[in-house]
Amino acid sequence: MVAKALIYVENVQMTKLLAPLVLILLVLSPLSAHARDFENVVIDPGHGGYDYGLLVDGKREKDIALNIAKKLRQFLNEQGKMAYLTRSVDRHLSFDDRRELSDKHTPEVLVSIHLSDTDSAVVYVTWYKNLEADLSLDEYYSLDSRQRRYLYESRILAGSVGDSLGSEFGMNVLYGELPLPLLSTAGEPAILVELPSKGINYDDDTMQRFAYSIGIGLILYGQQ
Amino acid sequence: MDNSKENTKSSEKEEAVKRDGRLKITITAVVFAILFALGIGGGYYFIHKSNHHVVSAPAAPATPSNIVTEKPRQRTDSTEIAVFFPSEGRLKSETREAPKSASRTAMARATVEEFLKGPQGDIKSYVPEGARLLGIYDGADGILYVDLSDSFRRGLQVDAITEFLLVRALYESILANVYGVADVKILIEGAEVETLGGHISIKRPLGDTVAQTIVEQ
Numbered sequence: 430m431v432a433k434a435l436i437y438v439e440n441v442q443m444t445k446l447l448a449p450l451v452l453i454l455l456v457l458s459p460l461s462a463h464a465r466d467f468e469n470v471v472i473d474p475g476h477g478g479y480d481y482g483l484l485v486d487g488k489r490e491k492d493i494a495l496n497i498a499k500k501l502r503q504f505l506n507e508q509g510k511m512a513y514l515t516r517s518v519d520r521h522l523s524f525d526d527r528r529e530l531s532d533k534h535t536p537e538v539l540v541s542i543h544l545s546d547t548d549s550a551v552v553y554v555t556w557y558k559n560l561e562a563d564l565s566l567d568e569y570y571s572l573d574s575r576q577r578r579y580l581y582e583s584r585i586l587a588g589s590v591g592d593s594l595g596s597e598f599g600m601n602v603l604y605g606e607l608p609l610p611l612l613s614t615a616g617e618p619a620i621l622v623e624l625p626s627k628g629i630n631y632d633d634d635t636m637q638r639f640a641y642s643i644g645i646g647l648i649l650y651g652q653q
Numbered sequence: 654m655d656n657s658k659e660n661t662k663s664s665e666k667e668e669a670v671k672r673d674g675r676l677k678i679t680i681t682a683v684v685f686a687i688l689f690a691l692g693i694g695g696g697y698y699f700i701h702k703s704n705h706h707v708v709s710a711p712a713a714p715a716t717p718s719n720i721v722t723e724k725p726r727q728r729t730d731s732t733e734i735a736v737f738f739p740s741e742g743r744l745k746s747e748t749r750e751a752p753k754s755a756s757r758t759a760m761a762r763a764t765v766e767e768f769l770k771g772p773q774g775d776i777k778s779y780v781p782e783g784a785r786l787l788g789i790y791d792g793a794d795g796i797l798y799v800d801l802s803d804s805f806r807r808g809l810q811v812d813a814i815t816e817f818l819l820v821r822a823l824y825e826s827i828l829a830n831v832y833g834v835a836d837v838k839i840l841i842e843g844a845e846v847e848t849l850g851g852h853i854s855i856k857r858p859l860g861d862t863v864a865q866t867i868v869e870q
Contacts, residue, residue, distance in 0.1 A: 546812040610854040
């Protein structure tokens, strides 16, 4: 309603003056409660144990992913969110283990952190072979089909995190769909973020910036 | 009477002398003929034996006749196969030579062994070093089971898209060269495993997983 009122303000200067006020009203108004607001987030650091993932200048993907995941958890906790990790130490987890550990926290958002073998970030949502097909009840409610109901939201989440990474680092961000079992079995919006491995020095500051920009992307998604 | 007897005796003597002469000539001729025949035969035998020894003994495996028969056999017993590899976010096909066989498992074995050699030229190989094919099993359900060594999994360092493409490349290579395969399933050291590189599931046969067309935005 307030936004509609803005349309009828003919004076541009007046619009500029009112804009901050409108934003505050939008935030405070009960009518504008964010449908995507969330409390619980699960962060999944990729790989672990004997599965090193990629090697980046002598550093292992499993360690980089875990480091960024911990920093992201801290950032989200500071924003008043409850953030959980599927693993907080270096150990191997199967897809089923990760799914079980994630479901235990009934998350509203799931982010899996990996590295890409390029100088670009890539944000994936899952892919289904027969997305538009009519499924039997058994198929529709199978664990593998769980993400079908959240795929639209997952794409919006991917866009928000991708935009945040792009604006923070000025890097190229690609979006893709792959048959990823951790995402396809998720009963919440779920994305897999691959951070670039080429042209990046993964020191502590850089990993903090990656955690921050993913976190901002999540917060902004929740405010849409 | 006496004269006639003497004439008869003298004529008999002459006849005897003539017979002896003809006999000697005949015997001599026969002896010469035998000697001539022996000479010809011996000479032929000697020459033939000498030639055979010089030509065949030292180089028996590489005689011209062997090479002539080997070449056409190579041509008819080999065939060209298409093997796929990940390259710049897509699959690239290479043509390889493999032994021709009517057996599905033999063709699949040849295909996977060429796949495990990796791509040629400047294309980066994502096939881990030391990865070996342990076995090919033809299931009654049309599923071809490809049993690979553990080094194929443990040596794999790839991101999600490359893992997907590597699995798809193996699948496409087999389907391109082996007749009547309904699906392909990867085993590691004879057992089912969940994933190769931590992104894509290989617990089930690959057909549904690799059916996606890659579109990057």
